Amino acid sequence: MLTLQQNSPSLLNLGKCREAVASPMGCISVPMGFMLQTPAIGVVSNLRRKKGKAWVLVSKRRSYIKNVLSASQKESGVVVKEDTEFKSSFDEYLKAMESIRTDREKKKAGGGSGHGKKPTDVAFSKDVPQRRKRDETVTLKRFKRSDSKEGDKLPERSQGVAGKKELGGSFQPRNSIKPQKELSSVGTKTGSSKKVDVDTTASTRTKFVKKKSMPMNERSDDEWEMERFIFQPSELLNDGLNGPRVSRMEMEERIQNLAQCLNDADVDMPEWMFAKTIRSARIRFSDHSISRVIQILGKFGNWRRALQVIEWLQMQERFKSHNIRYVYTAALDVLGKARRPVEALNLFCAMQRHKTTYPDIVIYRSICVTLGQAGHMKELFDVIDSMRSMPKSFKIQVHDDWDPRIEPDIVIYNAVLNGCVKRKEWEGAVWVLQKLEEIGQQATSTTYGLAMEVMLASGKYDLVHKYFKEVQGLSVPNALMYRVLVNTFWREGKPDEAIAVVQDMESRGQVGPASLYYDLARCLCSVGRCEEGLMQVDKICKVASKPLVVTYTGLIQTCLTNGNIHDAASIFNHMQKYCSPNTVTCNVMLKAYLGCGMFDEAVELFRKMTRSRQKGSKIKSEISPDVYTFNTMLEACIKEERWDDFKCAYEQMLQHGHPFNTKRHLWMVLQASGARKVEMVEITWRHLERNKRVPPPALIKERFRVKLENDNLVEAVSSVACHPSTNQQSFSKDAWLKLFKENAHCFKKEVLEHLISDLSKSETPNLIFQNLLDSCLEFVNLDNLVAG
Incomplete structure (x- = not known):
């Protein structure tokens, strides 16, 4: 506890104070009336008077030595800084807090007589800010006491110089304080002082008023509120960086909320709002927290926001990373799962430019798998070459034992095989197996399975069987190899052998994945053995993670690919006993019915799809006809010249919220109008008027023709x-004249003459009407000449 002894009780004016002398106990002697200010950052001090002789300084959360004196005080040497000794004791801190509480209770019990001890000579005005502004910046300096334990460091706080003094001991608020650099003395145990540079910055404007001999019962509510405020935790230190510790569960919840907010935010969110969102999460910015945010964004599939987080992190000077490589590794994993090889390669190249982020084996594996799955073979081999060579982006000292060169392992060679599957390069698979044999690395079942997949994609079915036999001699084949073998027999047209392979696998006690049984079912459906194929659906249901409707849709598509519409219809009817078909399944069957000339079946299916979405319908289904459904049906109706069905489908399309598309539907409406289905023009016209859209010129001229x-x-x-x-070109004189000539048999001469009379009387200058009038006059005169 730091004690300030009173030198003279009669001094009330700071300008008349005598010099203070250091006491033998190492305390600081100051004249009475000397006033200590509140530290600048988050720590509020309270000054109490004890037994009329000493001042007791009680600090909230931490104690600091601060010698902030005005210029006059420095010149007069009021305080001897060399004898300052800092002693921190938590027990003394608790005693001081207890004494304050005891004094307060005694004053309340005294009935407010006001004859007791003075509680304090320092009162804070009510305009002390509750939260410090963002633009207040304070540089914290660290120092180590000679009598403290090893590693025990306390920050030294900076504080602005006091403003002008006034008689009576009150300070006026400062209007402006420029940041300045002061030399503060830190007392050591030996009595010597150490100069420390402290950057002081202007704090918020606060008025401090010194009040003398005010009884406790006469203090206002604002003053009591301010005394409670000075013992509250600092707002600045409770921002998630220097605040109180939080549990792991709470920190993880904050990270989850931050990732959710970033994922739900607008893509075009400005940079300042993005930074505000991150800072408001109140998380401790570390490698772990940033990596968790990126991983959660990757689960949401928002890889763009994950890269934005890294970009924001690079601009933060306050962020101190212990291993930033973890953050980049998480980002590479997100880009790989999102199938973004270009962005992943750019991030990988950026990591190679710095020693702290230079890739390790985990990063090499991630980027190689990403490039391999995308089939970028050239870039993949460039990465492999870079991991074997020394980096050229920065110099490595001779005495530095850091060697980043790494040899490719089995994971990287498997990534090469993945790339060969995409490119169908069977020579690359042979090269990988030879390379593994040269380095003495035993190929795993996964490696052989990928090699077999390469051969299957390249059409080398004999090599598929060869590799399968080699694996059987070394270990038990895995499910991937069995699946490749089933697909090979399917390509070769050997369904019985495919069934035997699966039975052999099951006899060994292995349960294949859903994809294995799905490929076997498609193999059987492709050769017309749908009943046996549907028997595999029960096995698929036991191990599948995808909905059952996806399996049935794939089997239907397999039958249609082989031109077997009846088997596809049979599977479609069979699936409705176990699950409801979705929109994709219905669209596949609708296209199949129309392609095979089964128009009535297509119309019946279309009506079921549209009735399921109507209000008050008893049919409960998730089927929702989309634009593809309506376009397919409209085109089929025009092809079959079923104009009533066309009108019904067109009206259903507009009712389901799919608007009129000029490029897609205009020619249909004009063709229907030409087939004496002129009400289609009016339906479209009213639809465009409701949506405040300008009709296309072709529709305008068609409606003009029909009305005329x-x-x-x-x-x-x-x-x-x-x-x-x-658009003057569509309504030129020649365009109107062409319309009259093509439909001359539809127009009456009296109507045209009436039209000419009305257009001649019009006083509104309109070029379209003028062209219409000229073309109509020319057509009538030409008609009179022909008649004459």
């Missing part, structure tokens, strides 16, 4: 008036 043919001159002219007259 029906002697509805007002509606015909209003159709043309709705166009903003920006």
Whole structure:
């Protein structure tokens, strides 16, 4: 506890204070009325008077030695800094806190007479800020006491110089304080002082008022609130970095919430909002926390946001990483699972530029697997060459024993085989097996399975059987090898051998994955043995993770690929006993029915799909017809010239919220109108008006033709008036004249003359109407000449 002894009780003015002398106990002697300010960062001090002789300084959470004096005080040498001795004792801290509480209770019990001891001569005004501003920056300096334990370090806080003094002991708030560099003395045990550079920065404006001999019962509520405030934890230190410890569960919950917020945020979120979101999470920024955020974003499939987190991290000077390689490894894993080889390779190249992030074997494995799955063989071999050579991006000293060169292991060679599957390069598989034999590395079952898959993709079926026999002589084949063998027999048209292979696997006590039984079922369905194929569905259900409807859809597609529509329909009816078909399954069957000339079956299926989404329908289904469903049905109706079905399907499309598409549906509407289904034009016209869309020029001229043919001159002219007259080419004189000539048998001469009369009386200058008038006059005159 730091004790400030009173030198003279009669001194009230700081300008008239005498010099202070150091006491034999190492305490600091200051004149009465000397006022200590609150430390600048997050630690609030309270000054109490004890027995009328000494001042007791009680610090919240930490104690600090701070010699902040005004220029006049420094010149007069009021405080002897060399004799300052810092002694931290938690027990004394508790005693001081207990004494404050005891004094407060005694004053309350005294009935507020005001004759007791003065609680303090320092009172804080009510405008002390509850939270420090963001733009307040304070540099913390660390020092080690000579009498402290090893490793026990305390930060030295900086504080601004006091403002101008006033008579009566009050300080005026400072309007502006420029950051300055002071030399603060830190007392050592030997009495010598050590100069420490402290950067002081202006703090928030706070008025400190010294009040004399104020009884405890006369203090205002604001002053009591301020005394409670000075013993509260600092807001700045409780920001997740220097605040109180939190449990792992709570920190993990904060990380989860941060990742969820970043994933749900807008893609075009500005940089300042992105930084604010991260800082508001109140997490301790470490390699582990950042890696966890990236991993969770990877589970969400948001690899772009994961890269944005790394980009933000690179700009943070406060972040101190112990092993930043962990963070980049997590990002590479996210990019690999998202199938983003280009971004992963760019990040890998960036890691090679620095020694602290230079790739290790885990990173090499990750980037090789990513490149191999994408089939980028050239880049993959470049990575393998780089891991065998010394880095050229930075110099390595002679005495440095760091050697980053690594030889490829079995995982990297398996990645090469993955790339060979994509490229169908069977020579690469042979090279990998030879390379493993040269280095004395035994190929695993996974390696042989990938080699067999390469041969299957390349059409080398004999090598597939050869590698399978080699594995049988060394170890038990795994499920991957059995699956490749089943697909090989399928390609060779040997379904019985495929069944025998699966039975042999099961006799060994092995249970294959869902993909194995799925491939066997497709193999059987492709040769017309659908009943045996459906028997494999029971085995698929026991080990499958995907929905059952996906399996049935694949079997239906296999039958259709082989041109067997009846088996596909049989499987479609069979699946409805166990699961409901989804939109994809119905679209496949709809396309199959229409392709095989089964229009009535297609219409019945289409009606079931549309009725399931209607309000009040008793059919409970998740089927929702999409744009592909309606387009397929509309095209089929036009091909079969089923105009009533076309009108029904077109109206259903608009009711289900799929808008009119000019490129897709305009030619259909015009063809239906030409087939005397003119109501399709009106349905489209009303739909465009409801959605406040400008009709295309072809639809405008078609509606004009229909209305003029029906002697509805007002509606015909209003159709043309709705166009903003920006496309002059479609409404030129020649375009209108062509329309009149092609439909001359539809127009009456009296209607055309009436149209000419109405257009001549129009006073509104419109180039479209002028072209219409000229073309109509020319057509009528030409018609009169022909008639004459």
